[in-house]
Amino acid sequence: MKNKLIGLIAAGSVSAVLAGCSDNGTTEEANVGEQLEYTITGIEPGAGITGQAREMLESYDNLEGWELQESSTGGMMTELDQAIQNEEPIVVTGWTPHWMFERYDLKMLEDPELAFGEGDDIHTIAREGLEQDMPEAYAILDAFEWSVEEMQVVIDEGQDIEMEEAAANWVEENQDQVDGWLEGVDPVDGQPIDIISVPWDSERASSNVIRLALEQHGFDVTVTNVDPSILFQAVGSGEADASVAPWLPNTHGAFMDEYGDSIVDLGPNAEGTMNALVVPAYMEIDSIEDLPAAE
Incomplete structure (x- = not known):
């Protein structure tokens, strides 16, 4: 938007x-x-x-x-x-x-x-039923965790090159960490998953990193950037599968209050924002x- x-x-x-x-x-x-x-x-x-x-x-x-x-x-x-x-x-x-x-x-x-x-933490949220429908994706999303400092590396590089390329560089340099998110999860063959995010650089960084991790395990990932209010509505209604963008409990707390009954909160994927x-x-x-x- x-x-x-x-x-x-x-x-x-x-x-x-x-x-x-x-x-x-x-x-x-x-x-x-x-x-x-x-x-x-x-x-x-x-x-x-x-x-x-x-x-x-x-x-x-x-x-x-x-x-x-x-x-x-x-x-x-x-x-x-x-x-x-x-x-x-x-x-x-x-x-x-x-x-x-x-x-x-x-x-x-x-x-x-x-x-x-x-201050806030950045959370991973999912639609109700994702764990049953896509247990492999749910497990990877649940394991996804990195630091604000690591995110900042991707954000900074993304000012000079495409954010997708900056995220790919980070994944290549930190494959051991990515492997930890994928550990114990069976790969899939082209299963589609819709990740919804917001057009902030921090969330463009995180959504591209999780996209690459999911793609490494065989998922066909679509990332869509929308206004935050639309993000929560989409996950709450099941129109999107998951997001790694919400800042909680403060920044997006009002949206979580409105739609949270239909959303599964997997907890923080990055801690310590302001x-x-x-x-x-x-x-x-x-x-x-x-x-x-x-x-």
């Missing part, structure tokens, strides 16, 4: 947000808000972090008058890159693992109200509470 990119206008001098450029902290913070037009640059409307960001606006009194500009992941990254190239202020919704933290000097704003939660508001390191703010209320 593609959302129309809406540009963020960040006017004025960057001097107000550079360290040591103002002796008046209140004036400096106000200038940040004015330059940003009291707008936070977000991603897809259906993303879990977008829902968290909406709730964040209600959790902090100082964010009265601020707006969340919903866009797309690619659109957000374009805005972030342009702002950094021009050394302008910007506030975006961001998360780890993500290649932005390898390419730019960024910081996550402190979140004392825990509006974004205390959502937050993210700013360039040159901005003189460290907490969500440092953002000024709109006048």
Whole structure:
């Protein structure tokens, strides 16, 4: 799904947000808000972090008058890159693992109200009946586990080559680990399986790695990227077989609450992710509470 990119206008001098450029902290913070037009640059409307960001606006009194500009992941990254190239202020919704933290000097704003939660694990989920219909696929999906750091390797390489190629390189270099996921499972001969995911780089990495593992064992794998809300609906209704994309319990918790009765949660496949508001390191703010209320 593609959302129309809406540009963020960040006017004025960057001097107000550079360290040591103002002796008046209140004036400096106000200038940040004015330059940003009291707008936070977000991603897809259906993303879990977008829902968290909406709730964040209600959790902090100082964010009265601020707006969340919903866009797309690619659109957000374009805005972030342009702002950094021009050394302008910007506030975006961001998360780890993500290649932005390898390419730019960024910081996550402190979140004392825990509006974004205390972090998530990435889970594997399956439709009801998959264990009976495809016991071999279910066993491989259940065994699939890697680290956020390993995922980051694929994500980073996937910025310079196709994500499918980056995933294939990782699998080739880590075949012993992949063999562990396949151990004790009988191979199949062309059995189709539908894996559903989201168009985030982290999930493009994981869905391609699990695709390659399943294909090594004889499965004919189709990977489809959709909006997160559609992902849960598809697995819950049985239209898709499984996903390795959900961030739980926070980011996608609302979707799991809605569809979870018809979904089998196989547990984490990667642990230790984090959502937050993210700013360039040159901005003189460290907490969500440092953002000024709109006048």
